[in-house]
Amino acid sequence: MTRQDKIRNISVIAHVDHGKTTLTDSLLARAGVISMDQAGDKCAMDTRKDEQLKGITIKSTAISLYYEVDPAIVRPLKQSADAEGGDNDSYIVNLIDSPGHVDFSSEVTAALRVTDGAMVVVDSISGVCVQTETVLRQALAERIKPVLMVNKLDRCIFELQLDHEELYTKLRSTIDNVNVILSTYSDGDEAMGDTTLDPSKGNVAFGSGLQRWGFNLRTFARFYASKFKTDEEKFMRRLWGDHFYNQQLKKWNTTGGEGYVRGFNKFVLEPLYKILQILHAQDKKEVFEYTEKIGVRLSLEEKELEGKALTKTVMMKWLPVGDAMLEMILVHLPSPVQAQRYRTDLLYEGPKDDLAAIGMKECNPEGPLMVYISKMVPTTDKGRFLAFGRVFSGTVTSGLKVRIMGPQYEPGKTTDLFIRNLQRAVILMGGSIAHISTIPAGNVVALSGIDKFLVKSGTITTYEHAHNMKVMKFSVSPVVRVAVDVVKPADLPKLVEGLQRLAKSDPMVQCTFDSGEHIVAGAGELHLEICLKDLEEEHACVPIKKSEPVVSYKETVSAKSDQQCLAKSGNKHFRIWTTAEPLPDDFTNDIEMGKVTPAQDAKERARYMADNYDFDAHEARKIWKSKIRLSQDSKWATQEGVLCEENMRGVRFNLEDIKVHPDPAHRKGAQVIPATRRSLFAAVLTAQPRIVEPVYLVDVQVPQTAMGGVFNVLSRRRGLIFEETQSTGMPMFNIKAYMPVNESFGFVEELRGQTGGQAFPQCVFDHWQLLPGNPLDVSSRAGSVVTEIRQRKGLSATVPSLENYLDKL
Structure with a gap:
């Protein structure tokens, strides 16, 4: 933890259900946190019961992993100008597994703020989806460097039965789509350097998280370079793009032609397809002959395995996905020393040359303490929270006297400022914690005892003249609200206390008291459902009743x-x-x-x-x-x-x-x-005057046969379809539309009913639009919305006239 060049702080980000948590299992297994047999099935980073039941990640979860790596893996790092000296090939990866569902985007924002790199996971069948774009945009806004993991390759081979060239085309299309997003949103920001993803550079990996196998092109280049006695870097460049090989002539060209096969297809896909097909046919004699040829040694117990278990074991021994991802993370994602040079200007609100800014830029453990708290994590001690964040400068030690500055703090004033001693520092290990006495700059940290002074986020420092670090910008807005109340009036104090805890526990949720009602506002139906469940079962611990969800409008x-x-x-x-x-x-x-x-x-x-x-x-x-x-x-x-x-x-x-x-x-x-x-x-x-309403961007993946049902549901809900595209090489269509948030309640259920469960929708808040009609005319749509809101808030039925506010000269 004291060697900043040996630290990597990374987030795993993706669209929902693209395989983040499944892949993360292999990184945990590679570090010895879980056994290799459990990887892909355990979903160890889903620490909540509802995450395990629903099969989705709801809260971002952090874990610190220690790796000792083969010097050959990090050789490119040692050759680069930025790498620091030292022969110790051990590293710490502080990893945060984040949710993919759009309703929990605020958890992604909180994770990105305290990390420097992101492993973007894309499902090779679905390709780039709406939330992939959202999380990439968030990452680039925080100057987070990406690498790419293309997952679920086994499904392309067995379900879609793509041949070599079709699979190459599909993979290239996915990578190109990600690069288009990167070039769009990193436009003009040269601080990070080149963010282009290119398999021949090694910052793209492919594989199957569920089957525990994966590779980047260096995996194969290393093997063939030793076999053909050629240069590894040169061979790696030939494994992607228009580089064709003629087996007979033992020659390469860039135009193809008779007898020439694309390098990627010949040297990567050919052996991959062959072993998968042999394993699929379950011809054990042929399996063992081929494993000997590729250098995979199986124990007697492993040779007894059958079916999927044998496939997983052979593939994991030949192409361990944990190694492919780890190499990509260590070589292509920046250390805190590198990242803080270009991230400090973006994160720190104060002068660029004060002691705090200099300490952050240098990632100096001897500098003034600068910690950014990005979220609160509930502890087993009921009602108490750990403040989770990142040490950007200085060193955290227990008992240290610090300035705790909330988002409303202004330099030179005492608003939102508390001076206290830190109780203790810990690091998060998934669902548990590890006690560490000192945590230097460049590491993530969780602090106890300061949850009384911060609601969601803030800055902690020892420097009297320090300014705040920038408040996080969320990609979603809390536009869906419900009013909550207790069943028994005597439980009201517990509800109020529970709402205060709920506000701490989630970076996005807003709990307010408005017109005599306790209001909980969230990003969508699922977000609210989870928040209200937590309120009832974890924070207030009393039965509650809730109103129908309503939408926030603006004037x-x-x-x-x-x-x-x-x-x-x-x-x-x-x-x-x-x-x-x-x-x-x-x-x-x-x-x-x-x-x-x-x-x-x-x-x-x-x-x-x-x-x-x-x-x-x-x-x-x-x-x-x-x-x-x-x-x-x-x-x-x-x-x-x-x-x-x-x-x-x-x-x-x-x-x-x-x-x-x-x-x-x-x-x-x-x-x-x-x-x-x-x-x-x-x-x-x-x-x-006019009313503006929030609007979702709806992205629906649906087979051609069920598209009519999607059009019907959207047209009934004031949806405006603006794009229809067919997925490359698949009978699936992507339909994009705008739909008012007010029309979204029950949308998912109705859509599944109309399409026989074949449509997969994703709704993300996109923009505000004028609601048709004059709000002062009660017969218009806007007028009826105003009347409804006024009645709900206990106001007079009609808007007071101009004369009520105007004075005469």
Whole structure:
């Protein structure tokens, strides 16, 4: 742990059901954590009962693995300019297995923040799916370097029965699709260097997690280089792409022709197909002859095995998937020393040359302590949590006096700041923990005793002038909400305490008290189902009742106010005139993605707004400049809008004029805040107010025969289909559509009913769109939504008229 060049912090990321946890088993078995016989079947990283029952990962799970490796495996690393000295060929891989279901994307974000590399798993049959793209986009946003594992190759060979060239074409298409995503989202970010995936470089592996075999091209290049007495690197380059070999002439060319066979097909697929077909035919005599030829030694007990057990054993001995993945991870993913050089600028909010930033860039164990906590992990001690994160600088020791800074902390202030001694540090080992007295920079860590001071995430430091590390940006939004209540009124205190624990336990879930109701908001139906189950069984431990799920809407405006809206304070000494108008959609998205923030330099932000969105540069420099607490006063209005007390989105308020009494006694908050709020509400009502609703991107994989059922269900649910593509070499189609979140409840069940269970849908939050109709007209769709929300919140049935907010001169 003290040798940072020997550490790899990695996440395993993929679409749901592409085989992450199954493959991770082989890495655990390679490190001796589980037996080789259990790999692929045990799913050891699924530590929760519901994960084992549903067969999907729900929470990201961390484990630290120690490996001693063959020096030949890491030889390319020692030859590279970046590698550090030392003959010790032992490594630590801090691995986080993350969920693939879109509802748990926030767990992926929390995992990526504390790692430097990602092993992306893609199912060779399904190829790149919607969540593959989502997790890759998240990884690149955090400057995480990817390697690729193409899984389930056995199904291409036996189920689809592809020949050599068809399989090569399918694999090349999958890798090309991943590279298109990488080039799209890493555009302009040169800090990481080249992220292109290329099997001939060794950063792509192929295999079958379930059958425990796998390889990268170096596996075969190493074998043939010694056999043919040729250069390993040169031979490896010929095993991918347009390199063709003529067995008779013993010659290579790049154009093919009669007698020439593609290098990948000849030297990789030919022996692979042959042994799999022999094992499939179960001709033991031929199996043992071939295993001798390829150098696989079987014990007497292993020779007695039959069927799948024999196949797994032979293939695992010949091409162990754990070795193929481990080589890729060690050689092609960066150590903390390399990664923190280019990740620090992205992660640290403070000056790039202060002690904290320098300590992080150098990954210096002697520097000031800088730890980022990305999530809270429940412990066996009821109601307590371990704060899981990464040591970017300094060394964590028990009893160390630290500054615990929450997301609201601002340098020089005491808000969201606590100064405490660390109780103890541990490292997570799947479902258990290991006690370590000191944990230096470059490692992941779990801290006990600080869960009282942080809700979900934060920064821990010993440096008095340290700034926060950037808050994580999630790819999903908590747009589905339910109201929860207790069955017995006496259990209410337990529910409140349980909700506080639930908020800690999940990076995304939001627990609020709104209009007399306790609200739990999640990313989708499954996310909410898991959260509510945890609330009832783990956190509150009392029976609860819940409402039907409802959707979060937002309020906006669609035109510029047709008048200036005046509001006066109760004592008439404070007067404010405002107007409202819509912000450009792309600009609103930039704010949500953190490209435009209040913390930015005002001139830099104004230039960006003027160049990209035609803002008047003089006006743009005035944003967030008001020092009369107006931004704080307007917060109340923007968090609870005039239509139905939902958040506002994409609204620009113009402060046209203001009159303030010179005596501070006459301009206190009690006078300023209500007047400001009324003026802003009036401005919205004069700017053609509208409601915006959240929209899912729906990706459905379905055979051609069942496509009609998909179209029927989507059309009934206001779905807009915008793309239909056929999977390469398969009768499966990918249908992409936009569907309002409000229409998504029961969608999966109805779709499976209409298609006989043949359709596989995935819904991910994509964007906000205007709900048709005028919300002030109760007969329109928007009007009925506003009425329904107001009734649910116990407000008057109709939106108060403009006269209620406007004052006369």
